[in-house]
Amino acid sequence: xxxxxxxxxxxxxxxxxxxxxxxxxxxxxxxxxxxxxxxxxxxxxxxxxxxxxxxxxxxxxxxxxxxxxxxxxxxxxxxxxxxxxxxxxxxxxxxxxxxxxxxxxxxxxxxxxxxxxxxxxxxxxxxxxxxxxxxxxxxxxxxxxxxxxxxxxxxxxxxxxxxxxxxxxxxxxxxxxxxxxxxxxxxxxxxxxxxxxxxxxxxxxxxxxxxxxxxxxxxxxxxxxxxxxxxxxxxxxxxxxxxxxxxxxxxxxxxxxxxxxxxxxxxxxxxxxxxxxxxxxxxxxxxxxxxxxxxxxxxxxxxxxxxxxxxxxxxxxxxxxxxxxxxxxxxxxxxxxxxxxxxxxxxxxxxxxxxxxxxxxxxxxxxxxxxxxxxxxxxxxxxxxxxxxxxxxxxxxxxxxxxxxxxxxxxxxxxxxxxxxxxxxxxxxxxxxxxxxxxxxxxxxxxxxxxxxxxxxxxxxxxxxxxxxxxxxxxxxxxx
Amino acid sequence: xxxxxxxxxxxxxxxxxxxxxxxxxxxxxxxxxxxxxxxxxxxxxxxxxxxxxxxxxxxxxxxxxxxxxxxxxxxxxxxxxxxxxxxxxxxxxxxxxxxxxxxxxxxxxxxxxxxxxxxxxxxxxxxxxxxxxxxxxxxxxxxxxxxxxxxxxxxxxxxxxxxxxxxxxxxxxxxxxxxxxxxxxxxxxxxxxxxxxxxxxxxxxxxxxxxxxxxxxxxxxxxxxxxxxxxxxxxxxxxxxxxxxxxxxxxxxxxxxxxxxxxxxxxxxxxxxxxxxxxxxxxxxxxxxxxxxxxxxxxxxxxxxxxxxxxxxxxxxxx
Numbered sequence: 001x002x003x004x005x006x007x008x009x010x011x012x013x014x015x016x017x018x019x020x021x022x023x024x025x026x027x028x029x030x031x032x033x034x035x036x037x038x039x040x041x042x043x044x045x046x047x048x049x050x051x052x053x054x055x056x057x058x059x060x061x062x063x064x065x066x067x068x069x070x071x072x073x074x075x076x077x078x079x080x081x082x083x084x085x086x087x088x089x090x091x092x093x094x095x096x097x098x099x100x101x102x103x104x105x106x107x108x109x110x111x112x113x114x115x116x117x118x119x120x121x122x123x124x125x126x127x128x129x130x131x132x133x134x135x136x137x138x139x140x141x142x143x144x145x146x147x148x149x150x151x152x153x154x155x156x157x158x159x160x161x162x163x164x165x166x167x168x169x170x171x172x173x174x175x176x177x178x179x180x181x182x183x184x185x186x187x188x189x190x191x192x193x194x195x196x197x198x199x200x201x202x203x204x205x206x207x208x209x210x211x212x213x214x215x216x217x218x219x220x221x222x223x224x225x226x227x228x229x230x231x232x233x234x235x236x237x238x239x240x241x242x243x244x245x246x247x248x249x250x251x252x253x254x255x256x257x258x259x260x261x262x263x264x265x266x267x268x269x270x271x272x273x274x275x276x277x278x279x280x281x282x283x284x285x286x287x288x289x290x291x292x293x294x295x296x297x298x299x300x301x302x303x304x305x306x307x308x309x310x311x312x313x314x315x316x317x318x319x320x321x322x323x324x325x326x327x328x329x330x331x332x333x334x335x336x337x338x339x340x341x342x343x344x345x346x347x348x349x350x351x352x353x354x355x356x357x358x359x360x361x362x363x364x365x366x367x368x369x370x371x372x373x374x375x376x377x378x379x380x381x382x383x384x385x386x387x388x389x390x391x392x393x394x395x396x397x398x399x400x401x402x403x404x405x406x407x408x409x410x411x412x413x414x415x416x417x418x419x420x421x422x423x424x425x426x427x428x429x430x431x432x433x434x435x436x437x438x439x440x441x442x443x444x445x446x447x448x449x450x451x452x453x454x455x456x457x458x459x460x461x462x463x464x465x466x467x468x469x470x471x472x473x474x475x476x477x478x479x480x
Numbered sequence: 481x482x483x484x485x486x487x488x489x490x491x492x493x494x495x496x497x498x499x500x501x502x503x504x505x506x507x508x509x510x511x512x513x514x515x516x517x518x519x520x521x522x523x524x525x526x527x528x529x530x531x532x533x534x535x536x537x538x539x540x541x542x543x544x545x546x547x548x549x550x551x552x553x554x555x556x557x558x559x560x561x562x563x564x565x566x567x568x569x570x571x572x573x574x575x576x577x578x579x580x581x582x583x584x585x586x587x588x589x590x591x592x593x594x595x596x597x598x599x600x601x602x603x604x605x606x607x608x609x610x611x612x613x614x615x616x617x618x619x620x621x622x623x624x625x626x627x628x629x630x631x632x633x634x635x636x637x638x639x640x641x642x643x644x645x646x647x648x649x650x651x652x653x654x655x656x657x658x659x660x661x662x663x664x665x666x667x668x669x670x671x672x673x674x675x676x677x678x679x680x681x682x683x684x685x686x687x688x689x690x691x692x693x694x695x696x697x698x699x700x701x702x703x704x705x706x707x708x709x710x711x712x713x714x715x716x717x718x719x720x721x722x723x724x725x726x727x728x729x730x731x732x733x734x735x736x737x738x739x740x741x742x743x744x745x746x747x748x749x750x751x752x753x754x755x756x757x758x759x760x761x762x763x764x765x766x767x768x769x770x771x772x773x774x775x776x777x778x779x780x781x782x783x784x785x786x787x788x789x790x791x792x793x794x795x796x797x798x799x
Contacts (some may be wrong), residue, residue, distance in 0.1 A: 012587070012592050016584055016587035016588040017588075019583075019584065019587060020573070020576065020580070020584040023575065023576060023580055024573060024574060024576055027575040094571075097571025097572070098569055098570075098571050099571040099572075099573065101537055101565075101567065102565070102567070102585075102632065103588060104537075105535060105536070105537070105560050105565055106585060106588035106636075107557075107560075107588060107590045108588045247536065247537070247539075247556070248538075248539045249536070249539055249553065249556055303539055304539060304540070304541075304553060305539060305553045305554075305556075308553075
């Protein structure tokens with residue numbers, strides 16, 4: 001007989017993956033050490049706070065600023081670095097050990113697996129957050145800090161941790177170590193920068209109403225935007241992870257692309273109702289970048305179960321396949337359509353009234369599509385498409401930086417040389433570095449580069465499409 | 481090829497390409513319900529790919545697989561309910577006990593509390609894992625791990641078990657234990673499709689054998705049909721009372737029998753394809769011709785020899 005204690009620790013309604021991950025995660029050395037180290041650091045930080053609060057000399061103000069900064073830095077280490085980093089191994093280790101296949105053969109879907117992995121990490125993060133709450137209260141009672149601001153910051157840290165963990169879980173099925181390392185660097189530089197900006201902005205907004213020079217967004221507007229975009233982004237990340245481990249017979253592209261449509265639709269509603277104050281469209285455009293890159297990197301592999309479902313529905317099914325079937329062929333059509341929708345909303349909101357706005361929209365499309373077109377031409381059979389894609393984008397960023405530095409040191413308008421590169425055009429227009437006289441040239445050359453990318457991808461997509469049709473004709477038994 | 485009265489596994493003109501590599505080429509066979517079938521082939525012959533397609537882990541490029549009448553492409557969820565898959569390689573989880581591992585799969589297959597507990601107890605008892613319930617799974621020996629993997633395969637009580645090289649890497653004791661478990665499962669009416677490199681072992685366990693080479697099926701039949709298959713020769717061990725010289729003279733006169741080997745009390749004879757009736761007739765003829773036959777034994781060819789012979793006889797694929 002099996003002892004009753006061993007089988008009654010988790011209720012039946014809890015996801016099986018969550019149960020397994022919690023059993024594993026809570027016993028792991030990494031979590032245990034993160035938990036105890038956090039407690040030690042918090043004790044040290046609060047003791048420093050207390051020491052400074054009891055001191056009565058003129059350096060108190062500066063020292064208090066330092067201990068406040070130290071306190072938040074120490075909390076953010078496990079929440080924004082340690083715990084999200086664990087997401088990188090969430091699915092990778094299961095793929096490496098081939099345990100994921102056994103799980104997929106049960107009643108669990110790839111989505112439930114990804115969600116369970118993420119939730120387990122978030123619950124562990126939440127435990128860490130709860131464990132630092134007593135120190136936040138101590139700071140309030142003994143150190144005289146603003147507890148509401150502290151709780152708000154802690155909440156924000158937790159939300160960032162949730163989003164970062166979702167990103168690392170999304171990256172975890174990728175095998176390429178270079179790709180994963182590049183992502184770690186980019187992710188944490190970007191996340192810390194963004195987190196810092198938002199925390200400073202919200203703190204100032206709480207105290208002074210709004211930050212001088214910032215857009216006229218109120219905290220409630222930010223919270224509404226976060227309530228819309230953060231869950232959508234987390235779902236997108238988990239769907240990306242799920243699609244990487246799902247059997248070939250499942251069409252996850254449809255769900256991811258519907259999320260893309262949701263992001264654009266939500267941005268339109270938020271901005272047109274004034275809640276987003278013309279910022280929601282920018283947030284949506286940023287969140288669409290990973291979605292579209294992921295779609296353009298999808299292999300154009302023929303999966304009989306998926307394609308027969310489209311072809312069985314006759315002409316409407318075939319037309320739908322051009323937009324929502326898995327693979328980069330339909331992803332190209334989808335990307336162009338979604339960016340066009342984004343452009344239409346941007347035009348409605350008045351963003352395209354200026355030449356800079358037009359350059360940004362065209363270069364945004366070109367930045368996403370040109371590397372895809374180059375790689376489909378140069379490396380059509382590349383297995384690590386995403387790795388090459390990101391490397392190419394890094395290369396374009398590097399070129400832009402180099403030319404910009406040389407231009408500034410020589411005071412010569414060399415930047416016009418970069419006009420055909422959409423990434424350069426995007427970066428230069430973002431930082432207002434496109435001279436007014438050169439803007440029409442920039443727009444023209446960028447439009448040509450972007451148009452050529454679209455045209456090439458469209459032509460190149462005819463080949464796999466023809467193969468799919470031929471494959472389906474070869475299997476009349478499965479042809480609906 | 482065998483004719484099946486009640487096939488539970490039907491594989492029809494199956495193909496699987498990986499880019500330009502054709503891993504499985506036009507494979508067709510069927511397995512009868514309640515049988516133990518061996519799937520034999522060298523590394524890279526297409527065994528694992530075929531098995532993975534059977535359990536819905538790979539999608540066929542062409543052809544069809546039906547398990548219990550359901551197509552793996554049309555009804556993957558139904559197939560997963562019916563089939564239990566035991567891979568050749570089995571990864572472990574850190575910080576998880578044997579019980580927790582099986583409990584996870586019990587939950588994953590949708591068993592609720594009492595039913596799950598009952599299934600777990602049954603499986604652990606069958607695979608003799610109950611004493612190991614609280615052991616960390618990554619501290620188990622290879623043999624224990626294989627039993628755990630088999631236990632996981634049995635959690636949802638599948639009709640068909642697809643086992644890929646389950647005895648690989650096991651010590652002799654664990655191998656015997658595992659063979660006994662397979663025998664018990666067969667007695668319980670499970671259909672077992674098992675691949676292995678150890679041909680002799682498969683011969684003992686299996687009712688049917690399916691041979692695959694270079695992605696093509698080269699033989700499908702019973703173990704006996706393979707070892708005695710048409711076109712291959714039979715060896716007969718004959719012992720005589722007294723001087724074996726009359727036997728040698730008799731053999732020299734015989735046209736369809738050759739002397740393979742002499743020994744002090746008899747000889748080993750090589751004859752062509754020999755049915756049981758033919759063997760009886762040969763023995764009768766020897767006795768009638770005055771040979772003092774004391775022993776007459778058909779020497780079964782080893783499965784390995786039959787496999788090698790068969791591969792030699794299989795024509796190369798058309799370019």
